[in-house]
Amino acid sequence: MKKMPIDFYYYSGSGNTLLVVNEIAKKLSENGIDVTLHKIESCSAIQVNPKRIIGLAFPVAFQSTFPFVWKFFKDMPNGNSTPVFMVDTMMSFSGAIVGPLKKVLTQKGYTCIGACEIKMPNNWLPKKVDKTENEKLIHLGLKRAREYALELIEGKSVWKQIPFLSQAFYHLCCNSFVMHKFILPEGEKITLDASKCVKCGMCAKLCPVKNITMESYPKWNHSCQLCMRCINFCPTTAIGFNGKDFTRYRAVKAQELLN
Ligand SMILES: Cc1cc2nc3c(=O)[nH]c(=O)nc-3n(C[C@H](O)[C@H](O)[C@H](O)COP(=O)(O)O)c2cc1C
Ligand code: SF4
Ligand code: SF4
Incomplete structure (x- = not known):
């Protein structure tokens, strides 16, 4: 990755993603890269500057992410081969984000340089919070965040996708069937x-x-x-x-x- 300034846009519900974002930003800064953090909920997607490298970070929700986060991505201005990377945090698995997001960003003219999914503690109605287990997960999650930052710097990061499966998952998770009819109105x-x-x-x-x-x-x-x-x-x-x-x-x- 070129040592260009990065605008890193993130949303974090309970702080897992924020911890990861801070860790990545710290590693990038230590390597001479200027990183500015922006909260997705407080800025408008049209302000995204496609002349800078763009980072996107968010939690997985219902195998994908929240509709307002998706809206931000879809409203971003067109890129001009602008490099973009993503990181999400999750408790176990996401089926409907990495591929579909790459598709949206590629269609907008961005160059997708890296995607990383990091396991962190569950923040979704946990029955019991196991502090020791969570500390372990956070420790490993932040280690992965630092590695990912180095992969980005060294140009070793990848943005893999499973085209058919993740698109199918995306339509299942993000269309009105699950999100809007059953969950959101309630x-x-x-x-x-x-x-x-x-x-x-x-x-x-x-x-x-x-x-x-x-x-x-x-x-x-x-x-x-x-x-x-x-x-x-x-x-x-x-x-x-x-x-x-x-x-x-x-x-x-x-x-x-x-x-
Ligand atoms: C509504 C909701 C749905 C979630 N769905 C998933 C999911 O499908 N897969 C998963 O691995 N984690 C899921 N999680 C767990 C979060 O992705 C995970 O705890 C994440 O690290 C939270 O990050 P945050 O603290 O930055 O919000 C869900 C959490 C919430 C609140
Ligand atoms: S009202 Fe819903 S969207 Fe708003 S903070 Fe609570 S859970 Fe999140
Ligand atoms: S429910 Fe009441 S106590 Fe809890 S955060 Fe809202 S205003 Fe404060």
């Missing part, structure tokens, strides 16, 4: 225990799609993408899912996602 699946809520507004500040409005209590509207941020970061665990209790997972402090 924002009401998120439940509030008002007796625990201290009305701090943290949930509303953190929601990447501004789905929560603060009235006398927080109110969930109808564009929830189930990223888990509000649930995981509520300081009093007032927010649940279907009224059920589970252990919350967060890899960083809420403020680090807001900075």
